[in-house]
Amino acid sequence: MKFDARLNTVEQDCADCPIRHNAVCAHCETDELGTLDAMKTYRNFAAGETVIWAGDDLTFLGSVIDGVASLSRTLSDGRRQMVGMLFPSDFVGRPGRSTTPYDVVAATDLRLCTFRKKPFEELIARTPSIERRLLSMTLDELDAAREWMTLLGRKTAREKISSVLLIFARRSAALQKDTVGDGFSFALPVTREVIADYLGLTIETVSRQISALKKEGLITLNGARQVVINDHDALKEQCGDDD
Amino acid sequence: MKFDARLNTVEQDCADCPIRHNAVCAHCETDELGTLDAMKTYRNFAAGETVIWAGDDLTFLGSVIDGVASLSRTLSDGRRQMVGMLFPSDFVGRPGRSTTPYDVVAATDLRLCTFRKKPFEELIARTPSIERRLLSMTLDELDAAREWMTLLGRKTAREKISSVLLIFARRSAALQKDTVGDGFSFALPVTREVIADYLGLTIETVSRQISALKKEGLITLNGARQVVINDHDALKEQCGDDD
DNA sequence: TCAAAAAATTGATCCAGATCAAATTACTCC
DNA sequence: GGAGTAATTTGATCTGGATCAATTTTTTGA
Numbered sequence: 431m432k433f434d435a436r437l438n439t440v441e442q443d444c445a446d447c448p449i450r451h452n453a454v455c456a457h458c459e460t461d462e463l464g465t466l467d468a469m470k471t472y473r474n475f476a477a478g479e480t481v482i483w484a485g486d487d488l489t490f491l492g493s494v495i496d497g498v499a500s501l502s503r504t505l506s507d508g509r510r511q512m513v514g515m516l517f518p519s520d521f522v523g524r525p526g527r528s529t530t531p532y533d534v535v536a537a538t539d540l541r542l543c544t545f546r547k548k549p550f551e552e553l554i555a556r557t558p559s560i561e562r563r564l565l566s567m568t569l570d571e572l573d574a575a576r577e578w579m580t581l582l583g584r585k586t587a588r589e590k591i592s593s594v595l596l597i598f599a600r601r602s603a604a605l606q607k608d609t610v611g612d613g614f615s616f617a618l619p620v621t622r623e624v625i626a627d628y629l630g631l632t633i634e635t636v637s638r639q640i641s642a643l644k645k646e647g648l649i650t651l652n653g654a655r656q657v658v659i660n661d662h663d664a665l666k667e668q669c670g671d672d673d
Numbered sequence: 674m675k676f677d678a679r680l681n682t683v684e685q686d687c688a689d690c691p692i693r694h695n696a697v698c699a700h701c702e703t704d705e706l707g708t709l710d711a712m713k714t715y716r717n718f719a720a721g722e723t724v725i726w727a728g729d730d731l732t733f734l735g736s737v738i739d740g741v742a743s744l745s746r747t748l749s750d751g752r753r754q755m756v757g758m759l760f761p762s763d764f765v766g767r768p769g770r771s772t773t774p775y776d777v778v779a780a781t782d783l784r785l786c787t788f789r790k791k792p793f794e795e796l797i798a799r800t801p802s803i804e805r806r807l808l809s810m811t812l813d814e815l816d817a818a819r820e821w822m823t824l825l826g827r828k829t830a831r832e833k834i835s836s837v838l839l840i841f842a843r844r845s846a847a848l849q850k851d852t853v854g855d856g857f858s859f860a861l862p863v864t865r866e867v868i869a870d871y872l873g874l875t876i877e878t879v880s881r882q883i884s885a886l887k888k889e890g891l892i893t894l895n896g897a898r899q900v901v902i903n904d905h906d907a908l909k910e911q912c913g914d915d916d
Numbered sequence: 917t918c919a920a921a922a923a924a925t926t927g928a929t930c931c932a933g934a935t936c937a938a939a940t941t942a943c944t945c946c
Numbered sequence: 947g948g949a950g951t952a953a954t955t956t957g958a959t960c961t962g963g964a965t966c967a968a969t970t971t972t973t974t975g976a
Contacts, residue, residue: 572818634955880925
């Protein structure tokens with residue numbers, strides 16, 4: 431499995447791995463597949479349901495199979511900032527830590543493949559290659575978080591919206607082993623409210639900026655959720671990034 | 674060494690470790706001290722000097738001994754966002770990666786203790802406990818980055834300034850094994866411009882908010898850099914956080 | 917010690933995005 | 947399929963922080 435440092439974009443390159451939904455992909459790295467298989471449990475959450483509250487004891491680790499989970503922090507008066515989004519194949523939980531400092535919420539209907547924390551950590555301790563993989567993934571998450579900090583601190587609303595549309599498009603393309611180009615069509619996986627919390631904006635501003643991009647012909651909307659990218663290069667230029 | 678998840682606050686608890694400036698603190702974990710000692714080189718940078726440019730090949734790893742280093746990203750038109758600050762004992766560089774995606778700049782005069790990347794990585798590979806320590810540190814950095822995302826996305830200018838003042842105060846207190854309370858005095862380690870880049874604000878807004886806190890008596894300034902906290906609890910309440 | 921440069925403050929004005937307030941459109945589930 | 951609800955869009959207005967423009971303070975180094 432290859433992890434693209436840019437904002438969690440993930441590429442599967444282990445298509446025949448029977449547990450490839452497990453982001454650690456232990457199958458390809460160890461001979462402990464039997465152990466992992468025996469340990470796993472599937473858990474389902476409805477959209478909006480909280481998987482783990484900030485500060486709660488962490489009893490399991492695992493990865494997303496279907497749906498989107500959001501990581502978010504809340505200020506004392508209720509203002510909320512999303513600090514991460516987990517897509518299929520992303521890892522949930524913090525190996526070696528007993529609590530999470532943020533809420534994990536099912537942004538859509540969500541299916542997780544989970545392992546009880548204790549035995550999974552023992553497996554990690556026995557298997558340095560998994561630990562190495564986890565370090566690598568955590569470094570990628572850190573890069574993504576820092577890229578996001580740049581977006582939150584310095585980008586305009588239009589740049590934020592353009593950026594997030596391309597991120598969703600890339601994610602969607604990766605899952606169907608496609609690439610994003612002119613005419614690429616995808617569904618926004620979350621509500622405007624979730625997008626607003628992710629970008630540090632209000633729902634209204636999100637809506638207005640999407641409408642503006644539509645009016646200018648860079649994108650087309652079919653309903654509120656289905657987006658067609660009409661001019662990929664132009665959209666990319668709206669992001670304000672170097673590359 | 675204990676790492677406080679809150680915004681990089683570090684506590685030394687290994688006072689007699691001869692290489693305790695090395696954040697990995699390999700001395701306490703391995704018998705390879707001789708190896709590490711033989712490998713290390715000291716490097717000095719003047720304030721403003723760039724240690725590593727974004728995208729450059731990474732040839733060394735190490736840790737900060739004296740001064741402050743900033744990690745920053747720049748958008749295509751020059752807008753800059755600081756994505757991290759490294760204080761004495763913090764780790765510089767990304768084990769296992771050949772480049773950094775952000776500039777590392779000496780925010781003040783800076784002294785680093787560095788190791789050539791290749792042999793240091795080989796040492797890591799031979800020493801799982803160091804890898805575990807690195808994973809733990811990276812997870813803490815990720816928490817800090819996510820806390821910072823909340824600040825950037827949702828806090829007001831006043832909340833941002835109050836937060837950063839307390840962070841600098843805690844850092845300063847930790848280095849001198851003191852705690853922050855009413856009457857605590859410390860020096861801001863960086864210019865208003867660096868603070869502005871860190872908080873996603875302009876210099877003028879930083880200055881105005883500091884002046885406002887002064888006028889309201891929460892803090893006192895001696896010159897532009899020396900800050901006295903008059904009312905710690907009141908300042909903490911300005912931060913907007915839960916705790 | 918003092919001039920020159922750099923850093924910080926303060927003032928006046930502007931505007932992007934927030935806030936408040938309705939519509940309008942899209943789902944849900946009898 | 948249609949009522950009811952949730953999600954989204956659109957409009958009007960307001961405001962926090964940016965921008966532009968001087969000063970004032972601090973630091974530097976000759």
